[in-house]
Every structure is written in structure tokens, then in C-alpha cells.
Amino acid sequence: MNKVVIIDDEPQVRRLLSMVLKSRNYEVHEAEDGPSGLQHIAFLRPDAVLLDLGLPAMDGLSVLKRLREWSEVPVLILSVRDEEALKVEALEAGADDYVTKPFGTAELLARLAVIQRRCFTRQHPEITAGNLTLNLLHHEASLAGDRLKLTPTEFSLLHTLAEHAGRIVTFGQIIRRVWPAQLSDQSEALRVHISHLRRKLGTTGPQIINEPAIGYRLIDS
Amino acid sequence: MEPDAATRKESDSLALVAQYSGALAVVFSVATACRAILPQTGYLFSALMFLMAIVLAGTRWHRGPVILMAILSALTWNFVFLQPQFTFLIHNPGDLAVFALFFIVALSMGHLTSNLRQREDALERHHRERESLLAERHRANLLAESERLHRTLLDSVSHELKTPITIIRTALDGLASPNPYTAEITTATRRLQHIVDNFLGMTRVEADALRPNLNWEELHDVIRAATSPLEEEFRSRPLLISGLDSLPLLKLDSRLLAQALSNILHNAASYSPQGSSVEISASFLANSLEISVRDHGKGIPDGAENAVFDKFYRGPDVHAGGTGLGLAIARGLVRSMRGDISARNHPDGGACFTIRLPAQAAPLSP
Structure with missing residues (x-):
């Protein structure tokens, strides 16, 4: 049974989320603030954490930063709208994804499932996302068995997104991965390559979804 | 000297x-x-x-x-x-x-x-x-303090209002049984959420708290962000989009533009009959982006082409449930990006809203 720790200061939100998750066979533990949440995580070693960004006293971002000093547990951020900068900060500080309040249960459960399916390990030479397969050994990509002609930059871009399939990857994270040595602003190049990639993936392959002001997400069509 | x-x-x-x-x-x-x-x-x-x-x-x-x-x-x-x-x-x-x-x-x-x-x-x-x-x-401190206070107030109000809506939505999802009463509560919750969003949006526009954050964007992405929250409204109204493929990458604030466009689309859906189409077209000329949204409703009452953007303006035969803020917010958002928005009746019927926005086009275009 998967263990989840919920850190939210609203008792009703905690109660409801815990009901929803228990009905999906999760073992749920609740914490009302950052320090007790961190304690729960340290003792229980959960499989995932739901973390509200708007906590009193020690805010969600500080909790996350503290947590990432000693744990790699998948973290799903719960946030309200119009907090894009804060979401990006949380994602870059090591959060795995976010949902925006008010969110639907289906969305929450889907995100939670995706972040628990950890990144494909580096040792594994093949990544699949829907009908897309990336062979890292030969730098080859194929869509439903047909080989895709990609430039090295496109391959590296698709690799970054596919490695985190279903999860948001911030613009900054992509740029640092694909253009590690470039100091100049690569955001324009990123959009151009994404546009090319989308054309090559067509409508049958996984879709690259843009989340305004945050990043891209590769989803199975 | x-x-x-x-x-x-x-x-x-x-x-x-x-x-x-x-x-x-x-x-x-x-x-x-x-x-x-x-x-x-x-x-x-x-x-x-x-x-x-x-x-x-x-x-x-x-x-x-x-x-x-x-x-x-x-x-x-x-x-x-x-x-x-x-x-x-x-x-x-x-x-x-x-x-x-x-x-x-x-x-x-x-x-x-x-x-x-x-x-x-x-x-x-x-x-x-x-x-x-x-x-x-002292003056600078006061100014910063009042701005901070304003933001904190907005944030805490938005948190306070959204938490109960989240709880209702989650609880409704949990009920899951096909009960007609549940469907009514779901509709009402959506409506409530729309109203809360509009009031917060208006407060933000009026507080001058909008700081456009320009980035290279594909207009496809902006339109997708604008339409995805309106799935319900456009289930029974075909959405026809044209002119996007010839556009270059543009430097704009996709979040603000998507929100403005979303409000206009919501308005179009609210004032046009089920089954009629809503058309979005876009063009880019001389560093100016133009996006038009046309519906097949009754159109704008004569002489109200400007008044529709006023706060709390409601048409003569209004549908229930609107706040009269959507278009006012759209205008505020577009103006914060140094653009403007206008409305007119299409010669063949229906209303046509046009956003004009100064934007830089990317030299490397896809």
C-alpha cells in the first residue's frame, strides 16, 4: 500500500483529500504545518507528499527546500492560481509537479500516480511514452514503429520531456539540460525547437503541452 | 546644470x-x-x-x-x-x-x-x-508597504475563497453517484468559481498589480490556454480557429493574453445560441498582433460598442449568472500590455471582438 503524507493547514482539505486517497487504497498521514510534516516524512518514509504552498509560519517552499536536503520523495504541490512565479520556484527547488486549487479529484490522482512513477533510470537505454520510443544508446526516436528524423537538439529536448513524461518540466530546467553551456537566453530557440518537434510528433504521438509562464509537459495522446 | x-x-x-x-x-x-x-x-x-x-x-x-x-x-x-x-x-x-x-x-x-x-x-x-x-x-517605505499590503490582502482573500470551493469540488467528485442534485451543485460551484475568479481578476486589474512578463510564445499555446478552461461552454459550440499557422513566434505575456481571450470567449459562448460556431482568427502585421473573436449571437445593442467594456455593464436581455466583469477585466488585461480591445457587430450578424497588441516577432521563426 502506498503511503502519502498531506501537509495542509486546512483541516477540511486534509480530511477530504485523505478520504479520496484512502478510497484509492493509499495509506494517508496528515500534518497541519511544515515542521510536523517533515517529522512525518522522516519517520514514515512515504511514497509521495502533497504539500500546500500557502502554509502559515514555515511556508511550503521552505518546507520543500528543507526536505530536499535529505529526501528524494516525490512531492506534489497544491497551490492557488496566479502564483506562477512561486510554482516555478517550487518546481526548480525539487517539487515534481503541481495542481492548482480548485482542482478535480481525477487530475489530482493522475498527477500523483505520474510523480510516483519515478524518472526512468539512467541505466535504462530505452524510454517510452505512449507510442513514442527513445533509444538513448543509438540516439534514435520512433513513433509507432516509424523512425523519427530529429536533430541532436530536438532529440535532447524530447529526451528531457519524455524522461519526465506526464510531468511538468520548467523552461529553465529544459534549457539547462539541452543547452548546458549557453549563457545567453535560449527561450526563443526553445520555442522554435518545440514547434519543430510538435510538427514531427504530429497528432498521433504524445503531445507537448505548454503551461503558460511555467514550462512544458509531454502527455500521451 | x-x-x-x-x-x-x-x-x-x-x-x-x-x-x-x-x-x-x-x-x-x-x-x-x-x-x-x-x-x-x-x-x-x-x-x-x-x-x-x-x-x-x-x-x-x-x-x-x-x-x-x-x-x-x-x-x-x-x-x-x-x-x-x-x-x-x-x-x-x-x-x-x-x-x-x-x-x-x-x-x-x-x-x-x-x-x-x-x-x-x-x-x-x-x-x-x-x-x-x-x-x-519614509514616502518610499509607505508606498512599498501599501503595495505589499494590497498583494497580501489579494492573496489571502483568494486563498480564503478558493479553499471552500476546492472542498466542495473534491467532495462532489467523491459522491460520484449519478444524482440530479449533485449535478446542480456541480453547476452552481462552477458558477461560483467563475464569479470569484472575476472579482479577483477585477481587483487585480484595478490595483494595477499586473506586471506583464514577456516571453517568446506560439499563439497556439496561448489559445489552448484560453480555451481549455472553457471545455464545458464549447462542448456544444464548434470553435473555428484560423490564421495561426502563418504567425511568427511573438514576444508577449501568454498568461495575461490567454486570460483576456478566455473572458471574451466566455462572453461569446454566453451570448450565442447552442450549436452556433465561435470563430477565432489572428494576424500579425507591422509589429501588431490582432486577434478577433466572432460569435453568431444577437450582437451588441446599437451604441453600446464601448459600454460593453464598462464594469458591471449588462446587456438589455441578459442571461442569468454573469457578473458584468468579464469584458472589463479583458480590457484591463490587454491595456496592461499596452494594447487595446474593441467591439462591433459583424455585417453578417453576431458580435466581433478584436484585440490589438503591440508585439515583437522572433527573427528565427518556426
């Missing part, structure tokens, strides 16, 4: 000229007055009178005029009051000693008093500068 500083310098030099002439005038008047009463007072009295005049002048005037006055006084005293009169000669050794002392005392007096005054001036100036600096800082 700033005009202010130039005039100040000019008035300073005028004051200096006045002080020099004043010095001459005072020496002349003291000499005349003392000369008149010389038989009653003796020449030492006049020396003391000169010294007093120098001390007084030193408390108000610049160093230059005061030193000039000291020298002039010494010479005048020698010339007018010391024997032999009306010559600069001094025969009596006692008088010579007095004259030397007078000269030294007059110079030092002038020097000391004007020094003192300068120090006082500097102190006062320093004090004034400090005070204006403090006032400036």
Missing part, C-alpha cells in the same frame, strides 16, 4: 555683490556718525564702534565682505580719526600700537565670526538634507 541650480547660483552672486556694497556703506556710515560725535567721545570710541560693526556683519555676511570691511575700517579709522587727520601717517608710537592692535583684532573678529556662521550654515544644510532624505525614504 539644472535650471534650479543655475538660478540659485545667480541669486548667490547677487547677494555677494550686495554684501560688498553693504560693507562699504556701513564703514562710511560708522565713520560719518563717529566723526560727528568725535569731540564728545574721543577716537577710541570710534575704534570700538568699527569693531562692533565688523562683529555684527560677521554674523550675517560672507567672509569676503567682512574681511574687506575689517581692512577698510582700519584704514578709515587711521585716515579720519588718528592724528594727523586725513593722512595715513601715524606719529605717536602709542597710536601706532593701537592701530596695529585694531587691525589685528578687526581681521580676526571678521574671520572668526564668519567662520562660525559658515559652520552654522553647513550644519543647517546638513540637517535639511538629512530631513528631506528621511522624508523621501
Whole structure:
């Protein structure tokens, strides 16, 4: 049974989320603030954490930063709208994804499932996302068995997104991965390559979804 | 040099000229007055009178005029009051000693008093500068504080309002049974959420809290972000999109533009019959992006083309559930990006809203 720790200061939100998750066979533990949440995580070693960004006293971002000093547990951020900068900060500080309040249960459960399916390990030479397969050994990509002609930059871009399939990857994270040595602003190049990639993936392959002001997400069509 | 500083310098030099002439005038008047009463007072009295005049002048005037006055006084005293009169000669050794002392005392007096005054001036100036600096800082602090307060208020209100809606939605999802009452609560919750979003949006627009964050974007992405929250509204209204493929990458704030577009689309869906299409078209010309949204509803009442963007404007035959804020917010958002928005009736029927936005096109285009 998967263990989840919920850190939210609203008792009703905690109660409801815990009901929803228990009905999906999760073992749920609740914490009302950052320090007790961190304690729960340290003792229980959960499989995932739901973390509200708007906590009193020690805010969600500080909790996350503290947590990432000693744990790699998948973290799903719960946030309200119009907090894009804060979401990006949380994602870059090591959060795995976010949902925006008010969110639907289906969305929450889907995100939670995706972040628990950890990144494909580096040792594994093949990544699949829907009908897309990336062979890292030969730098080859194929869509439903047909080989895709990609430039090295496109391959590296698709690799970054596919490695985190279903999860948001911030613009900054992509740029640092694909253009590690470039100091100049690569955001324009990123959009151009994404546009090319989308054309090559067509409508049958996984879709690259843009989340305004945050990043891209590769989803199975 | 700033005009202010130039005039100040000019008035300073005028004051200096006045002080020099004043010095001459005072020496002349003291000499005349003392000369008149010389038989009653003796020449030492006049020396003391000169010294007093120098001390007084030193408390108000610049160093230059005061030193000039000291020298002039010494010479005048020698010339007018010391024997032999009306010559600069001094025969009596006692008088010579007095004259030397007078000269030294007059110079030092002038020097000391004007020094003192300068120090006082500097102190006062320093004090004034400090005070204006403090006032400036205080004003800046107040401004920052009020902005911070405003934001905190918005954030906490938005948190307070959204939490119960989240709870209701999650609880409804949990019910899951096909119950007609549940469907009604779901619809009402959506409506409530729309109202809360609109009020918060309006507050943000009015608080001037929008800071456009420009990035290279594909308009496809903006339109997707604008339409995805409106799935329900466009389930029964086909959405026809044209003109996007020929667009370059554009530098714009996709979040603000998507929100503005979303509000216009929501309005189009609210005022057009089920089954009728809504058309979005876009073009880019001379650094200006134009996006039009056309519906097949009744159109805008005559003369209300501007009024539809007013806060709380409602059409004559309104549908229930609107706040009258959607278009006002859309206009606020577009204006924050230095663009504008207009409405007109399409010649073939239905309303047509057009957003015009200055935008930079990318040199490398896909």
C-alpha cells in the first residue's frame, strides 16, 4: 500500500483529500504545518507528499527546500492560481509537479500516480511514452514503429520531456539540460525547437503541452 | 546644470555683490556718525564702534565682505580719526600700537565670526538634507508597504475563497453517484468559481498589480490556454480557429493574453445560441498582433460598442449568472500590455471582438 503524507493547514482539505486517497487504497498521514510534516516524512518514509504552498509560519517552499536536503520523495504541490512565479520556484527547488486549487479529484490522482512513477533510470537505454520510443544508446526516436528524423537538439529536448513524461518540466530546467553551456537566453530557440518537434510528433504521438509562464509537459495522446 | 541650480547660483552672486556694497556703506556710515560725535567721545570710541560693526556683519555676511570691511575700517579709522587727520601717517608710537592692535583684532573678529556662521550654515544644510532624505525614504517605505499590503490582502482573500470551493469540488467528485442534485451543485460551484475568479481578476486589474512578463510564445499555446478552461461552454459550440499557422513566434505575456481571450470567449459562448460556431482568427502585421473573436449571437445593442467594456455593464436581455466583469477585466488585461480591445457587430450578424497588441516577432521563426 502506498503511503502519502498531506501537509495542509486546512483541516477540511486534509480530511477530504485523505478520504479520496484512502478510497484509492493509499495509506494517508496528515500534518497541519511544515515542521510536523517533515517529522512525518522522516519517520514514515512515504511514497509521495502533497504539500500546500500557502502554509502559515514555515511556508511550503521552505518546507520543500528543507526536505530536499535529505529526501528524494516525490512531492506534489497544491497551490492557488496566479502564483506562477512561486510554482516555478517550487518546481526548480525539487517539487515534481503541481495542481492548482480548485482542482478535480481525477487530475489530482493522475498527477500523483505520474510523480510516483519515478524518472526512468539512467541505466535504462530505452524510454517510452505512449507510442513514442527513445533509444538513448543509438540516439534514435520512433513513433509507432516509424523512425523519427530529429536533430541532436530536438532529440535532447524530447529526451528531457519524455524522461519526465506526464510531468511538468520548467523552461529553465529544459534549457539547462539541452543547452548546458549557453549563457545567453535560449527561450526563443526553445520555442522554435518545440514547434519543430510538435510538427514531427504530429497528432498521433504524445503531445507537448505548454503551461503558460511555467514550462512544458509531454502527455500521451 | 539644472535650471534650479543655475538660478540659485545667480541669486548667490547677487547677494555677494550686495554684501560688498553693504560693507562699504556701513564703514562710511560708522565713520560719518563717529566723526560727528568725535569731540564728545574721543577716537577710541570710534575704534570700538568699527569693531562692533565688523562683529555684527560677521554674523550675517560672507567672509569676503567682512574681511574687506575689517581692512577698510582700519584704514578709515587711521585716515579720519588718528592724528594727523586725513593722512595715513601715524606719529605717536602709542597710536601706532593701537592701530596695529585694531587691525589685528578687526581681521580676526571678521574671520572668526564668519567662520562660525559658515559652520552654522553647513550644519543647517546638513540637517535639511538629512530631513528631506528621511522624508523621501519614509514616502518610499509607505508606498512599498501599501503595495505589499494590497498583494497580501489579494492573496489571502483568494486563498480564503478558493479553499471552500476546492472542498466542495473534491467532495462532489467523491459522491460520484449519478444524482440530479449533485449535478446542480456541480453547476452552481462552477458558477461560483467563475464569479470569484472575476472579482479577483477585477481587483487585480484595478490595483494595477499586473506586471506583464514577456516571453517568446506560439499563439497556439496561448489559445489552448484560453480555451481549455472553457471545455464545458464549447462542448456544444464548434470553435473555428484560423490564421495561426502563418504567425511568427511573438514576444508577449501568454498568461495575461490567454486570460483576456478566455473572458471574451466566455462572453461569446454566453451570448450565442447552442450549436452556433465561435470563430477565432489572428494576424500579425507591422509589429501588431490582432486577434478577433466572432460569435453568431444577437450582437451588441446599437451604441453600446464601448459600454460593453464598462464594469458591471449588462446587456438589455441578459442571461442569468454573469457578473458584468468579464469584458472589463479583458480590457484591463490587454491595456496592461499596452494594447487595446474593441467591439462591433459583424455585417453578417453576431458580435466581433478584436484585440490589438503591440508585439515583437522572433527573427528565427518556426
